[in-house]
Amino acid sequence: MFNQEELQEIETLRKRYPEAKAMVLPMLWRVQEKQGWIDDAGMEAVAMVCDVPKSHVWGVVSFYTMFFDKPMGRYHVQVCTNVSCMLNGGEKLYAEMKSKLGIGHRERTVDGTFSLEEVECMGACGGAPMIAVNETFFERVTSAEASDVIDSIRSSNTIPAPKHIVQMPELSPAANE
Amino acid sequence: MSETTEHSQTESSTPKLILPDIPGFKNIETYLKHGGYGDRLKKVFSMTPVAVTDEVKKSNLRGRGGAAFPTGLKWSFMPKDNARKRYLLINGDESEPGSFKDRQIFEFNPHQIIEGMLIASYAMQVDHAYLYIRGEYAYWYRLMEKAVADAYAKGFIGEKMKEMFPASGDGVSYSVDITLHKGAGAYIVGEESALMNSLEGGRGYPRVKPPFPANVGLWGQPTTINNVETIANVPIIMEMGGEAFSKIGEPKHPGTLLLGLSGHVNRPGVYELPSGTLLTDVIYKYGGGVPGNKKIKMVIPGGSSMPPLRGDSLEGVKMDAESLKLVGSSIGTGGIMVMDEDTDIIHVLTRIAKFYWHESCGQCTPCREGTGWLLKVLRRIDQGQGAPSDIDLLHDVAQNIEGRTICALGEAAAWPVKFTVQRFREEFEKKVSTNNVPSSPNRVHSLRVGGLEPVQVHVPIVVRV
Ligand SMILES: Cc1cc2nc3c(=O)[nH]c(=O)nc-3n(C[C@H](O)[C@H](O)[C@H](O)COP(=O)(O)O)c2cc1C
Ligand code: SF4
Ligand code: FES
Numbered sequence: 001m002f003n004q005e006e007l008q009e010i011e012t013l014r015k016r017y018p019e020a021k022a023m024v025l026p027m028l029w030r031v032q033e034k035q036g037w038i039d040d041a042g043m044e045a046v047a048m049v050c051d052v053p054k055s056h057v058w059g060v061v062s063f064y065t066m067f068f069d070k071p072m073g074r075y076h077v078q079v080c081t082n083v084s085c086m087l088n089g090g091e092k093l094y095a096e097m098k099s100k101l102g103i104g105h106r107e108r109t110v111d112g113t114f115s116l117e118e119v120e121c122m123g124a125c126g127g128a129p130m131i132a133v134n135e136t137f138f139e140r141v142t143s144a145e146a147s148d149v150i151d152s153i154r155s156s157n158t159i160p161a162p163k164h165i166v167q168m169p170e171l172s173p174a175a176n177e
Numbered sequence: 178m179s180e181t182t183e184h185s186q187t188e189s190s191t192p193k194l195i196l197p198d199i200p201g202f203k204n205i206e207t208y209l210k211h212g213g214y215g216d217r218l219k220k221v222f223s224m225t226p227v228a229v230t231d232e233v234k235k236s237n238l239r240g241r242g243g244a245a246f247p248t249g250l251k252w253s254f255m256p257k258d259n260a261r262k263r264y265l266l267i268n269g270d271e272s273e274p275g276s277f278k279d280r281q282i283f284e285f286n287p288h289q290i291i292e293g294m295l296i297a298s299y300a301m302q303v304d305h306a307y308l309y310i311r312g313e314y315a316y317w318y319r320l321m322e323k324a325v326a327d328a329y330a331k332g333f334i335g336e337k338m339k340e341m342f343p344a345s346g347d348g349v350s351y352s353v354d355i356t357l358h359k360g361a362g363a364y365i366v367g368e369e370s371a372l373m374n375s376l377e378g379g380r381g382y383p384r385v386k387p388p389f390p391a392n393v394g395l396w397g398q399p400t401t402i403n404n405v406e407t408i409a410n411v412p413i414i415m416e417m418g419g420e421a422f423s424k425i426g427e428p429k430h431p432g433t434l435l436l437g438l439s440g441h442v443n444r445p446g447v448y449e450l451p452s453g454t455l456l457t458d459v460i461y462k463y464g465g466g467v468p469g470n471k472k473i474k475m476v477i478p479g480g481s482s483m484p485p486l487r488g489d490s491l492e493g494v495k496m497d498a499e500s501l502k503l504v505g506s507s508i509g510t511g512g513i514m515v516m517d518e519d520t521d522i523i524h525v526l527t528r529i530a531k532f533y534w535h536e537s538c539g540q541c542t543p544c545r546e547g548t549g550w551l552l553k554v555l556r557r558i559d560q561g562q563g564a565p566s567d568i569d570l571l572h573d574v575a576q577n578i579e580g581r582t583i584c585a586l587g588e589a590a591a592w593p594v595k596f597t598v599q600r601f602r603e604e605f606e607k608k609v610s611t612n613n614v615p616s617s618p619n620r621v622h623s624l625r626v627g628g629l630e631p632v633q634v635h636v637p638i639v640v641r642v
Contacts, residue, residue: 066361087520121272
């Protein structure tokens, strides 16, 4: 699962914690970054590195919503429908995404390009409504813009740059960049 | 950091202690130029650890993570003996709906978080400090990674601190390491004892208290947990002195607060304002009011778990812990959600209930079952299948969760329901009908859909009527 270089990094990381078990989350992140989801072999490798039973690792994977126990799309589309987003049309946005992608909550498209998730508050409430693709947040998105993001990914195979949203309206533009 | 406090562009400008109006402040060079790290840390490290804690006590700084607990007092709970390792754990899980303020500090002032962690670590003679950031903030995690790496490179963190800040006289030079840790999506992990379990590599289950973290925390050792915004205030306190800080805003909850304004407002965003700022000023003067000039029906003043306020009772309400307590709510995380007159309160509350049901870790029966019951009853009211008796039923279920659980998620789930029923009863009455008769003797589980056989289940807990 891990190559020589990665094992070296793991050794370094190990020094940051008094117990190896604390590396369960960081290790699971590594596995997921490598292969997009956490398979049985991944869980086994993490269990070995962290000196914990495999059942413990499975317990952790199943507890946290961001760990995938099945293959997801290369582009994981998240739509927030929590209060601030809902007040600004988050539910409609989610419904539109469902029909545009033809998939539901935590499902993925047949070609493996997209997966979809209705998520809880992402901490972007000032930019509601919002969607996120993998780690990129798109805030104050209209239906058309959200749809364009998907089309753009389909045609270019990259995530477009999000538009700039002023986070702190009181401060000067330069401090806001 | 006098530049930040003196800044006065407009007459309405207020001190910006955490998010100063300085371009490029996130870069270590700019931060240093404005008085960060260097001399300020030198001064702090020449004081005794107890004196540093005393300065924070004097400032009356209260935690910004939700409970507004006095920070200096919390620090002083750490045992003074040197026998055991000690840890500092900074809570950057920020998952309470309506809260997005810590994120701005990660993005715009990361070094003040780090410097605050160094000062707190010194004050409590901590061996290792951790900063836990929610997984969804991957982008901001990377920004913090860079900031930490830059501070390490300059010798402000780690072994090199000993050269940077040599001990004077017979003192011992101090050094501490800082490690970032990324979460993976779980609101409950924001609860401090769940946070510790998560950092230790487990599921995010809250722990039974006592023992408290100051005694038995991370890996069984003394640990202090503080919120990101709380810790970012610490360098400012050391700069201006605890007493000066204590005079900013409301004396009982001094300093500036990062108020996250969202929902039905023209200019949503994070506003740094002195505590005690009028809620109506935040919404109208700063937030530009409600789109379409509509009236406000409801405001949640501190993140989704705090009791909501009626739109017609906002006059004179001030944003600080004590003032909000007086009007039957709480400052929480300072995340203000505004809902206009056309908002379907029941629909909003149903969504909030779904959140807490989804996030309950399931350890305690009242929370595990109760959050589901609240959701079930709310859903059927929301879908027009509620009976008038459901309104009191909701209130009772909420009442039966409160105070009967391991952690405060129980209250977080119960409060919004209980207080919405109390304060917006007419909204519920509009949506329920006497035509809807429970199809099951078990009032909570009645699905109330035509044609369904009554389900014969009996609730093991007596619901008080
Ligand atoms: C369910 C629940 C979730 C919480 N989430 C957070 C959070 O995301 N961030 C945070 O700082 N505190 C959160 N808290 C509060 C913490 O338990 C703790 O009180 C706080 O981090 C202490 O820091 P402070 O004293 O600086 O406020 C949460 C509490 C509960 C009960
Ligand atoms: S109150 Fe809820 S979230 Fe907290 S420990 Fe109990 S079951 Fe878990
Ligand atoms: S409610 Fe959608 S990001 Fe907070």
